[in-house]
Amino acid sequence: MSRPPDVVYQVYPRSFQDADGDGVGDLAGIRSRLDHLVWLGVDALWLSPIYPSPMADFGYDVSDYTDIDPVFGDLAEFDRLVEDAHARGLRLLMDLVPCHTSIEHPWFREHPDWYIWADRPNNWVSAFGGSAWEARDDRYYLHSFYPEQPDLDWRNPELIAAMQDVLRFWLDRGTDGYRIDAIDRLLKDPKLRDDPPASEPYGLPLREDAAKLALTRSRNAPDTGEALAKIREACGDAFLIGEVYLPSARWQPYSDYFDAVFAFELLHTPWDAELVRGAIEATTRQRRAAWVMSNHDFGRLPSRFGPENARAAALILLTLPGTAFIYQGDEIGQGEGPGGDPPYDRAGRDTCRHPMQWDPSPTGGFTGGEPWLPLVDPERRSVEAQRDDPGSMLTFVRRLIALRRELGGDFELLDAADGVVAYRRGEHVVAVNTTSEPRPAPLRGEPRLETVHGVLRDGVLVAHSGAIGKD
Numbered sequence: 149m150s151r152p153p154d155v156v157y158q159v160y161p162r163s164f165q166d167a168d169g170d171g172v173g174d175l176a177g178i179r180s181r182l183d184h185l186v187w188l189g190v191d192a193l194w195l196s197p198i199y200p201s202p203m204a205d206f207g208y209d210v211s212d213y214t215d216i217d218p219v220f221g222d223l224a225e226f227d228r229l230v231e232d233a234h235a236r237g238l239r240l241l242m243d244l245v246p247c248h249t250s251i252e253h254p255w256f257r258e259h260p261d262w263y264i265w266a267d268r269p270n271n272w273v274s275a276f277g278g279s280a281w282e283a284r285d286d287r288y289y290l291h292s293f294y295p296e297q298p299d300l301d302w303r304n305p306e307l308i309a310a311m312q313d314v315l316r317f318w319l320d321r322g323t324d325g326y327r328i329d330a331i332d333r334l335l336k337d338p339k340l341r342d343d344p345p346a347s348e349p350y351g352l353p354l355r356e357d358a359a360k361l362a363l364t365r366s367r368n369a370p371d372t373g374e375a376l377a378k379i380r381e382a383c384g385d386a387f388l389i390g391e392v393y394l395p396s397a398r399w400q401p402y403s404d405y406f407d408a409v410f411a412f413e414l415l416h417t418p419w420d421a422e423l424v425r426g427a428i429e430a431t432t433r434q435r436r437a438a439w440v441m442s443n444h445d446f447g448r449l450p451s452r453f454g455p456e457n458a459r460a461a462a463l464i465l466l467t468l469p470g471t472a473f474i475y476q477g478d479e480i481g482q483g484e485g486p487g488g489d490p491p492y493d494r495a496g497r498d499t500c501r502h503p504m505q506w507d508p509s510p511t512g513g514f515t516g517g518e519p520w521l522p523l524v525d526p527e528r529r530s531v532e533a534q535r536d537d538p539g540s541m542l543t544f545v546r547r548l549i550a551l552r553r554e555l556g557g558d559f560e561l562l563d564a565a566d567g568v569v570a571y572r573r574g575e576h577v578v579a580v581n582t583t584s585e586p587r588p589a590p591l592r593g594e595p596r597l598e599t600v601h602g603v604l605r606d607g608v609l610v611a612h613s614g615a616i617g618k619d
């Protein structure tokens with residue numbers, strides 16, 4: 149397997165940079181902002197889906213796996229983006245959506261047997277609530293997500309071959325790897341038996357109807373490894389990170405075939421030192437953890453952990469051992485917005501998808517047109533305003549990205565004062581005060597850490613957040 153990237157920057161293409169003035173971000177826009185990523189110090193970018201799509205789930209409903217949606221550009225523009233990224237030493241990861249297509253994908257009409265059908269629904273529920281089955285003619289098709297996203301049958305060899313072609317298509321064009329969507333849904337019980345009632349908590353937040361079920365048959369089937377092996381076979385040693393919505397103790401077989409797995413326990417942990425520590429402890433026991441604390445589904449750092457804790461969260465994200473994924477805008481502590489009215493996303497996720505704030509102008513430098521979602525507060529918060537400010541969140545994040553290359557491989561959680569999370573990375577010690585009040589320093593003789601979150605080496609503070617509570 150290839151060397152994992154160190155820090156990956158998640159680009160949500162609709163909202164990163166618009167180059168053609170239609171109010172929606174595009175590939176030419178992303179290309180024009182690559183220097184920001186280089187300056188920030190990340191070494192890879194992951195593009196949420198850019199394939200043709202009716203956009204019922206903003207690109208996670210793919211209607212053609214081997215083209216670019218016209219709203220984002222075309223294949224020639226994609227090639228230019230790859231070339232420019234590589235010229236700057238950036239790797240580019242695509243988002244592969246293997247578990248379902250759009251209902252408008254020609255495969256759904258031409259190869260209905262590549263999908264999962266039943267004569268009558270079982271009790272499986274969709275990720276967005278309600279039955280996971282939709283009537284079509286005299287049968288029902290499975291949709292683990294929206295009804296516009298029918299599930300593919302990964303036990304069908306023809307489908308597997310078609311998907312392997314897709315994987316090779318983008319690798320041949322220079323893509324360096326994939327973030328693989330919803331992979332724990334790849335294989336389900338072939339007999340489509342009901343999910344039994346839950347007898348213990350799932351370990352990650354679920355909607356109310358899903359939490360009542362053990363979810364042992366509707367996902368994560370025992371033979372999943374066979375399908376993962378086919379994905380790996382097509383990808384050679386390209387970097388693969390799985391979106392596996394399972395507690396880390398259940399990461400196998402995903403961690404056997406992929407280079408990294410998103411650590412959702414930490415992302416979902418309430419801001420409490422004991423719980424944060426527990427999530428880190430559980431996850432670092434497993435191989436291949438990649439850290440993520442915000443994204444286009446679950447919200448932004450300031451809303452997940454409180455604006456006053458966004459810097460502390462970034463400090464944790466960027467100093468744990470393993471690849472870190474940072475969501476666009478989190479480097480400036482961008483907050484959430486009201487979303488669309490009426491909402492674009494039925495599951496309520498518009499709020500964390502507002503456009504990137506590059507400068508203090510009303511459209512934030514994002515577009516010359518009317519932005520598809522309004523900017524949140526560019527006059528308060530933007531890349532331009534924070535770039536040269538030594539006390540800004542952006543400066544802190546950039547410093548941490550530079551510093552993490554010096555952090556040693558040995559990792560050890562340390563005993564610390566109440567409310568403090570502290571750990572050692574080789575010669576460095578990271579300490580985060582999860583309370584909003586001064587706390588005794590985690591290590592004797594280090595009084596400066598009473599009032600800031602920071603990284604120490606030999607008792608010297610080499611990076612710090614500024615006063616705790618600063619947003």
Ligand code: NOJ
Nearest residue numbers: 205208245293329330445
């Ligand atoms: C996870 C993606 O991150 C999310 O945005 C999408 O709705 C589901 N998978 C379904 O593809």
